Amino acid sequence: MAKSTLHATSALNGFHQTWDGVELSEVTNKALVSIAVPLKGEAQFQTAMKKAFEADVPETGASSFSKDKSKQFLGLQKDQLFAVFDREDDYPTSVISEALSDKGYYTDQSDSWVVLRLQGIKCRKALERICPLNLHQDVFAINEVARTTMEHLAAIIVRDDKDSFILMSPRSSAHSFLHAIETSVKNIS
Amino acid sequence: MSQINRIGKGLINTDRNIRFSFNGKEFKGYEGDTLASALLANDQKLIGRSFKYHRPRGILTAGSEEPNALVTLRKGAHAEPNTRATTVELFSGLEASSQNHRGSLKYDLMAINDLMSPFLSAGFYYKTFMWPKAFWEKLYEPIIRASAGLGKLSMEADPDVYDKGFLHCDLLVIGAGSAGLTAALTAARSGAQVILADEDFMLGGRLNSETYELDGTHGSEWAKATIAELTAMDNVRVMSRTTVYGAYDHGVFGALERCTDHLASSDGKPRQILWRIYSKRSILTAGSTERPIAFGNNDRPGIMLAGAVRTYANRYGVTAGQKISVFTNNDDGWRTAHDLISMGANVVAMIDSRSNAAIAKEMINKLTGTNVILGGQVCDTSGRHTLKSIKTTNGQTIETNCLAVSGGWSPNVHLTCHQRGRPTWREDIAGFVPGSDLPPGMSVAGSANGTMTLHAGMAEAHSVAKNLVKDMGFKPSAHKLPKAEDEPREIAAFWHVRDSKGRAWLDFQNDVTVKDVKLSHQEGFRSVEHLKRYTTLGMATDQGKTANVPALSVMAECTGKSIEDTGTTIFRPPYTPVPIGALAGRARGQDFRPVRHTPSHKWAEEQGAVFVETGMWLRAQWFPREGETHWRESVDREVLQTRKSVGICDVTTLGKIDVQGSDAAAFLNKVYGNGFALLAVGKTRYGIMLREDGIAMDDGTTARMSENHFVMTTTTANAVAVFRHMEFCRQCLWPNMDVNLISATEQWAQYAVAGPNSRALLQKIVDPEFDISNEAFPFMGCGEITVCGGTPARLFRISFSGELAYEIAVPTRYGDGLIREMMKAGEEFDVTPYGTEALGVMRIEKGHAAGNELSGQTTARDLGLGRMISKKKDCIGNIMSERELLNLDDGLALVGFVPVDKSKSLKAGAHFITKGDQATLTNDQGWMTSVCYSPNLEHSIGLGFIKQGSERMGEIVIASDQLTGQTQDVEIVSPHFIDPEGERLRG
Structure with a gap:
């Protein structure tokens, strides 16, 4: 009979460090749920999103928010988006499935990704060294999202503020990902 | 030694002295000097020895085209040769040393090669050293390599740090001379994102080398002000010390930024950065390169290009000699004489190969005291370590210690050719200009485009930039070009002096002479590409920037064709050398590739x-215990303990793919060879996947979690490939199926719990409301459960070891916690962790196929x-699996093997x-795929494929290891060494 509870650990033990003009920290409290839209179910899904969250279905590369701003939806590819919201328990898919019922297919991705926030006036300079995308403020607007690779690792990048980016990469290689970003920051500082 | 050749301030900072050394000797220079200008200021003309003949060589140019110095x-x-x-x-403390000499630079023992030059002509090594054959590698080649060459590597690991990066722009301007600055300014003022890159540390190009006036101010001042304006603009990135070395597909350029090469130490920061620049449009304003004229002994230290002599005077305040002569075939040579005289230098002779040069009438009065020879040529020179005199075709011998030569200017078209573009010949400038097939998005302006004069080049750059920004949707700003002159640029092509008796050098870096090119032609090498390979012309660090066109002219003479018809060799990246360290960037040592950690890694x-290492994963191979001295002891113990208890x-490394959709079952039915449509919810099934050609691709288990939701596992190696x-099947083959895939490999920490006590252990972990007894949760069952008081988990009753076994998965953040809890819970059962070695032993004992058997060569039939x-x-x-040759009666079958001994x-x-046959390919019956020591059977066992294996149980065959030459008798047995009936895993 089970007596003890399991202790949760984040990928990078809540890493946080600041340099001149750059701050890098692990985001540990977010739930990520992948939502796939059923074939020919786009219209119903759109209606469900409107009804449940008063949110649009984002185009690929864009994001939308629930009316209360508690949930952000990232358009990752055709008919697939990620819902990002504060994690309250171990069943984040139920938060989405209860709202959207059978209008989508849901997969918990909260533990699949290490999530880092890189911010500060020099954050773009650091990202220039590893991110092949054009992150100029006029090109990659706030709340836009993109899938890319950084140092051979798959990555998702979201601009969440003027000089702030959320970076996601597979959790198993979190230390390599962190090392790549740290190296970039050190090389520009 | 004082700086006896310093005659002015130029654009350097004479308030800041810099001490440096060359070959251990201390010198002084100033901030803003190059090593070459500082050495010239100190009258150090002998800089190195030539590649083949070890001829004394000095400085020829003032830029990246330098072949000699x-x-x-x-x-x-930290040493960097070449x-x-x-x-x-x-910079202060710079240490430089000369290369390619034995003994001192001045008295090089290998200069004997020069005396032997009649035997060392082009391609001599193709004709000599033919016998005895064995001597080539052991004797001849080592001797040749030791006596010829450039600098030497330190043979130590490069301690410097390198980085790479990515940049984006609307317009990339390559070269920051007068045309580049004009183009950048035009585009920047329109609001376009501009990158301006130049290889020099002082931007401005020839504006810094000349006495041009722009809007009444010195050209260098205009350049300075323009750069200041550009630097202050948010939409402009000005990159000095940056060479754009390659033009690649889709407007992508490679650029090398030298960040700390001008500093004594990098201080741990990247020395160089290799940039990948993504541009919507580009303008090549890379200027042009002056070329020499070939005449007898034209390679002595002190013989330089006229434009370079002018640069040293105007930019660095250095005269290249005390008695200077000029030999030219164009108007530009006269400018050198004029500028030098203006600075008070002594120009003793002005020789123009043209007898009726218009510029002569205008200039001749300004050259008082100078011996002006029109229609003359220099045919020979004297002076061993430095130039002493020149001889002209009219019989004069002129004492001089610097000869400034101008054979005209060649547009720097290289980047226009990186995608197979062919330059075209322009007779009026006697040079190749960019052809019509430029890399997409590229335009060319200024002297790189053959527009050789100042004002015309700037006007062209302005016009091109305006059109480009307009094309990209920007509104070009209305600003006027500065007032500038169009300097005289007349030229009469003249390549080499026929009356020369001495060797006339074309390619200084590779010691190629006019005679070599003629010999090459005489021996049948008619293509320029063949000429290049036979003579080595245009190879090595300078890639023939000063040599190619004069050499082509000689070849054209030989063939009787025009230079245009003769054509050029293909220019390829990089434009100038890029260190291997910069290409490697960060990807060195442990940073070569990422590492993946399992949840239980800590x-x-x-x-x-x-x-x-298994792919990028780091997996525990075994867990040694105190007292164990050999890996086999640990592995044997782990196997025995698992089979005995748990x-x-x-x-976790196994691939996990979440498959959802109303057509998920039908989809899996098509992807897998065996059926999945009727798999019940709560059940797991082993599946085998074939490639389109019928060969086995991968295997694994797939669990049906609900009607429309499956969880597939793949092998670790094939997780991505599967x-x-x-995805290909879903998106391309069957786009009308309602099915969605997402990787869940990283989401779940998964552990195999195997052994007779595995259930008992898990019962201590799994929350009590979940019954995992054999009846409630039988073999191949699966389900969503909770563990340790509510943590969500998935449980699969599957077995790779052949024991009663489960795989339990929890969200990865609980992976570390779960292994600790299970080990604690298992203490009473003497639980052991086991690694990949024990995993491998147990699967071989059970006869389960793995990567060795699913090698991409075997079929499902072969695998049984x-x-x-x-x-x-x-x-x-x-x-395709039904192909005849995949279904032969004597086809392979997976069986077990044991050694007879x-x-x-x-x-x-x-x-x-x-047995009895020779070990030949014809007699080959199959091969051993996997072997291990079985601690349960206490001898070696193996799996392998052999023809008609299942019908040959008990037969003794020979296992022949062709690598070691060892053979042994082995017996064919069942592949299931342990529990062949499968009672344990169902227990």
């Missing part, structure tokens, strides 16, 4: 696990799984031969 910078591991003194920015480290292995394959490929349904590879070990990779 190659030095080794710094010392020890650095062009003409581009090295002087815990495994604490246990002293020995790790192995063991735990982290199997996912990609399935032929009947799994359902003929009642269609699936990928089904039809049980004390001996089996060898993986050994091939099977029927």
